[in-house]
Amino acid sequence: MDVGNPWVNIGIFLVFVVVTLVIVVRVSRTTTSVGDFYHGGRSFSGRQNGVAIAGDYLSAASFLGIVGAVALYGYDGLLYSVGFLVAWLVALLLVAEPLRNTGKYTMADVLSFRMRQRPVRTAAATSTLAITFFYLLAQMAGAGALVSLLLGVDSTAGQSAVIAVVGALMIVYVMIGGMKGTTWVQIIKAVLLITAVGVMTVWIMASNGFNLSALLGRAVDSHPDGAAILEPMLQYGTSGTTKIGFVSLAIALVFGAAGLPHVLMRFYTVPSAKEARKSVVWAIALIGFFYLCTLVLGYAATYLVGVDTIRDAPGGSNAAAPALAYELGGTLLLGIVAAVAFATILAVVAGLTITASASFAHDVYNGVLKEGKATPENEVKVARRTAVVIGAISIVGGILAAEQNVAFLVSLAFAIAASANLPSILFSLYWKRFNTRGSTWSIYGGLVSALVLIAFSPVVSGSETAMIPGADFAWFPLTNPAIVSVPLGFLLGWLGSVTSKEHDEAKQAEMEVRSMTGAGAERAAGH
Amino acid sequence: MTHDPKGPQPHAGTPPAADVGGPAQVSPEEFRAVQGSAEFQRLRSSFRTFAFPMTAAFLVWYLAYVLLSTYAEGLMSTPVVGNLNLGLLVGLGQFLSTFLITWAYVRHANRSLDPVASRLRAELEGEA
Numbered sequence: 115m116d117v118g119n120p121w122v123n124i125g126i127f128l129v130f131v132v133v134t135l136v137i138v139v140r141v142s143r144t145t146t147s148v149g150d151f152y153h154g155g156r157s158f159s160g161r162q163n164g165v166a167i168a169g170d171y172l173s174a175a176s177f178l179g180i181v182g183a184v185a186l187y188g189y190d191g192l193l194y195s196v197g198f199l200v201a202w203l204v205a206l207l208l209v210a211e212p213l214r215n216t217g218k219y220t221m222a223d224v225l226s227f228r229m230r231q232r233p234v235r236t237a238a239a240t241s242t243l244a245i246t247f248f249y250l251l252a253q254m255a256g257a258g259a260l261v262s263l264l265l266g267v268d269s270t271a272g273q274s275a276v277i278a279v280v281g282a283l284m285i286v287y288v289m290i291g292g293m294k295g296t297t298w299v300q301i302i303k304a305v306l307l308i309t310a311v312g313v314m315t316v317w318i319m320a321s322n323g324f325n326l327s328a329l330l331g332r333a334v335d336s337h338p339d340g341a342a343i344l345e346p347m348l349q350y351g352t353s354g355t356t357k358i359g360f361v362s363l364a365i366a367l368v369f370g371a372a373g374l375p376h377v378l379m380r381f382y383t384v385p386s387a388k389e390a391r392k393s394v395v396w397a398i399a400l401i402g403f404f405y406l407c408t409l410v411l412g413y414a415a416t417y418l419v420g421v422d423t424i425r426d427a428p429g430g431s432n433a434a435a436p437a438l439a440y441e442l443g444g445t446l447l448l449g450i451v452a453a454v455a456f457a458t459i460l461a462v463v464a465g466l467t468i469t470a471s472a473s474f475a476h477d478v479y480n481g482v483l484k485e486g487k488a489t490p491e492n493e494v495k496v497a498r499r500t501a502v503v504i505g506a507i508s509i510v511g512g513i514l515a516a517e518q519n520v521a522f523l524v525s526l527a528f529a530i531a532a533s534a535n536l537p538s539i540l541f542s543l544y545w546k547r548f549n550t551r552g553s554t555w556s557i558y559g560g561l562v563s564a565l566v567l568i569a570f571s572p573v574v575s576g577s578e579t580a581m582i583p584g585a586d587f588a589w590f591p592l593t594n595p596a597i598v599s600v601p602l603g604f605l606l607g608w609l610g611s612v613t614s615k616e617h618d619e620a621k622q623a624e625m626e627v628r629s630m631t632g633a634g635a636e637r638a639a640g641h
Numbered sequence: 642m643t644h645d646p647k648g649p650q651p652h653a654g655t656p657p658a659a660d661v662g663g664p665a666q667v668s669p670e671e672f673r674a675v676q677g678s679a680e681f682q683r684l685r686s687s688f689r690t691f692a693f694p695m696t697a698a699f700l701v702w703y704l705a706y707v708l709l710s711t712y713a714e715g716l717m718s719t720p721v722v723g724n725l726n727l728g729l730l731v732g733l734g735q736f737l738s739t740f741l742i743t744w745a746y747v748r749h750a751n752r753s754l755d756p757v758a759s760r761l762r763a764e765l766e767g768e769a
Contacts (some may be wrong), residue, residue: 193710345726
């Protein structure tokens with residue numbers, strides 16, 4: 115595949131970096147109080163936050179991956195993308211508003227509200243750090259792959275250098291800008307990504323007379339599998355196991371989104387629960403529009419780029435979207451799409467980093483180690499240092515994982531969020547009887563079962579595409595653990611609760627009243 | 642509002658957000674009283690009778706789409722309009738239903754939940 119002109123791609127990306135850095139430095143001047151680092155003064159409107167959520171959520175994997183999946187497999191690409199959208203109804207109906215009303219900075223604030231602080235905070239921070247680590251690793255390794263695809267840098271040293279630059283930039287964004295800076299990076303990225311995708315979609319639809327059926331017809335005519343791309347199971351239907359594997363993935367997606375710590379933390383950046391609700395509405399509108407566009411782009415790539423060309427490209431199916439941009443708008447549009455893809459990685463990793471550092475500083479350092487007695491200044495100092503450490507770890511991890519097949523890490527992060535976090539969040543908001551033991555059993559049980567099952571699954575060993583292709587210690591047949599670990603998370607939450615007598619009635623009353631009314635919740639910091 | 646006058650101290654034994662931000666301290670007895678009040682119970686049930694069945698409904702609808710796509714390929718491949726078959730239409734229908742449920746929930750919250758919630762919040766924060 116022609117990569118266009120790498121210098122154009124780099125140039126447009128540099129413009130994005132410079133513009134966002136200027137904004138981050140400017141907003142950092144208004145980051146005065148301690149809480150500002152975590153929630154940006156709670157001064158974002160619902161609409162701004164909704165755009166930022168879309169920027170946080172729509173990773174390079176969903177942009178490049180889903181367009182590629184639709185281009186090669188058609189229907190199954192759509193099937194995959196739907197899970198990412200409907201999952202937001204869980205956030206809208208059950209999670210966003212009560213979370214905003216009862217928490218302050220992190221997911222653990224809500225989970226530990228009416229429980230014993232140390233065990234629950236430790237558990238919640240553990241799963242937060244695990245999820246953000248896997249998600250970060252996938253993004254950083256993906257950055258390396260993107261470089262070889264878009265910049266024509268094939269050498270290991272070149273890819274490592276780019277991963278290091280991405281990591282360094284993300285540390286700068288988070289250190290200087292805190293949550294406010296990170297949010298603006300996400301907003302700008304989301305606007306660029308959705309505009310680029312929207313323009314390409316309108317372009318393609320216009321060339322098909324705004325007739326979806328005609329577009330599908332052209333894709334069918336040029337795909338070697340013909341009409342099969344309009345029917346299910348071209349990708350997931352290889353065997354009975356891959357089918358159950360997909361059902362498991364669907365469960366991870368639909369229950370996972372509302373348990374992702376970096377998504378949950380975004381609900382604290384708005385002044386009220388009503389604004390949190392508006393955030394989700396905007397996020398649903400933008401994310402829904404985005405996935406509808408990826409459907410059109412994918413089928414268009416099938417006939418404009420061609421299935422063989424995509425399969426032979428250096429990035430495989432990830433090359434479909436950039437190649438389509440090149441077919442449509444030449445070097446310039448490819449440059450824009452490439453830069454947007456990089457911006458996407460940068461915005462997502464910045465969001466993950468601030469979440470992980472907040473969780474470490476607020477929950478582990480202050481909540482557990484200092485028993486809540488650390489000064490706010492010290493807590494934020496720790497958070498900033500953690501951001502540097504996490505940045506360094508993810509640079510090294512990203513470089514080591516660059517040659518590995520780590521795409522499964524994103525769905526693993528969703529599976530952990532669905533089995534370790536969501537049961538605990540829902541129980542603690544809606545089930546009176548829930549207590550400390552239920553919470554820790556549910557979090558650790560969901561986390562450990564997801565990790566163990568994935569370690570002994572075909573994605574790690576025992577298949578040609580496995581992370582360790584030479585070995586075979588796989589006994590769990592599915593590529594996603596959610597179908598087992600999510601029910602287990604709920605079951606352990608129930609079992610732990612009913613076997614423990616602990617029940618703090620006063621705190622339960624307080625949490626329920628707060629979660630429904632917002633009484634006592636922090637409003638926007640005074641601007 | 643102020644800039645976190647006492648800073649964050651949501652730890653060990655103290656619930657998060659209990660000690661900052663809100664304009665007033667509310668005692669445990671007051672929370673208990675509100676929780677037991679008829680108005681709060683109505684708010685709670687008005688929220689739950691909307692949100693819980695709606696969650697169940699969209700989960701069933703989504704899982705039906707996933708399971709039919711996985712195990713009833715023939716049915717989902719039934720042509721409906723032009724090149725659009727049943728499965729693609731159900732897939733696009735998932736987008737539509739997500740948008741509709743979002744709209745319906747916002748309408749319900751704006752009309753039935755928000756006024757009661759803000760009245761209760763004002764009472765709690767005002768009387769302390």
